Amino acid sequence: MVWVPLLLVACVVAGIGCARLCRATLVAARPAPPSLTEEDAELTVLEAAYLAGGPFRVIDLTLVSMHRQRRLLLAHTGWATVVDPTGGYRDDLESAVLGAIGPGGQSPIPAVRPVVAAADSVRSLAQRLVDRGLAVSEAGRREIAAGVRSVRAAFLLSLALGAAAALLVPAAERNLVIAAFTLPLLASGLCLLIGRIEVYPYTRWASPAGQRLLSGLSRADPLTALATRGPAVLEPELRDALRGHAPARLP
Template identity: 60%
Template sequence: MFWVPFLLVTWAAAAISCARLCLAAVEAAQPVPPAAQDRDRELNLYEAAFLAGGPQRVTDLTLVSMHRRRRLWLAHTGWATVVDPDPEGADDLERSVIGAIGPEGQSRITAVRAAASAADAVRALADRLVAAGLAVPDAARSGIVAALRAVRRSAALTVALAAATALLLPAGHTPDARGMAWFALPLVLTLGCLVIARIEVHPYTRWASPAGQSLLTKVRVGPCDPLAAVAIGGVHALEDPALRAALVPGQRRVR
């Protein structure tokens, strides 16, 4: 019966991780007060970018917008250079990009993207969208992601301990077929929980809440509107290969 403690560990891990996921899902699904929801208005491009791709998408949109207006030069080598003599941006997001580049007027795009994405201007945008019921709060999203990771680990632990009891325990102490069947219960529980989460919880792992996702579907991306394409589809939607190479690591070699 040396295998019983292994079985108890798998049951405990499965039960705790699945309960954690259920609690995180309930917390994320708490309804936003009707007065705070704003389902009928149109999203601006910054809001659409955040709901579609989070803080980094907002920064990418700002960089592309400033590049197109010749306030910045985004080189395919991965450097951002301020070319506008006026260091002040048109809004808080552009000012955060200018500040991230620094007083020398030139910086690596990866560094600018990381600094600007964590700036107060992006956090303020996120707070407004959360307050309007259009974005998933960061705590709720990160809680669900962490709970899903725990359930996956529990499933892997169940398989590992079942294999260990069958292959590593001394002869005479390994479980029979009926004993091994008990290991299937926590495995079924965790896998079933993941399947249900894929359907019910998946919307809350995105940046946009269900209300925000509904508004995103109304954003029109025209063939001559590269900024809207970036907001919804990211920098991979850019048609300019040099600009795409500047913002997409691994595509820096452009001829």
């Protein structure tokens, strides 16, 4: 019965992976706090952008808003140019964008995004949403991703150990071995399948409460549509700008 220790290893690893993923999902799916007021349940366009696409969606929304107000020029080549560096910028996000572009007044958009994403204004926006139970915390997303990796590794390990065990036993016992390894394979495989349906949304930015608020937003306003659906709703020139290939510096 040399295959029995291999089966035990497969079962233990599958059990640990499934338990880790379930625990992480339960934490991420915590309900919104009961103290959530009607005012707190309303989303600004920036909050909707974060819940739908994370920090980079917030930055894209800010860039497009500044472009349409002629504070920035977003070129189809992927460069952002400050139009009026002395103009009054309305909030910390716009100031962070201006600071990320730098004193030269021009920068490729891919270089702007990570700088603004690390700004205090974006972190505080995210934390407010987490505190209201509308966003999944960064730690929660990491834990869920780690749980998914654990279950995937358990499935592959069970498959490899089952194949090895089947080769180690006489042909007459292989059906028994295959049937025994079906348990960890089914457990980890079903957990992965359920994860794609139920767990995957928690690897995004919005919690279930946040997703419900997002689904109730009207997308008639162009900025709201950008916040919830991403750059696909923009005109081709702005889509090219946000892709940020930046092949050459603008003259």
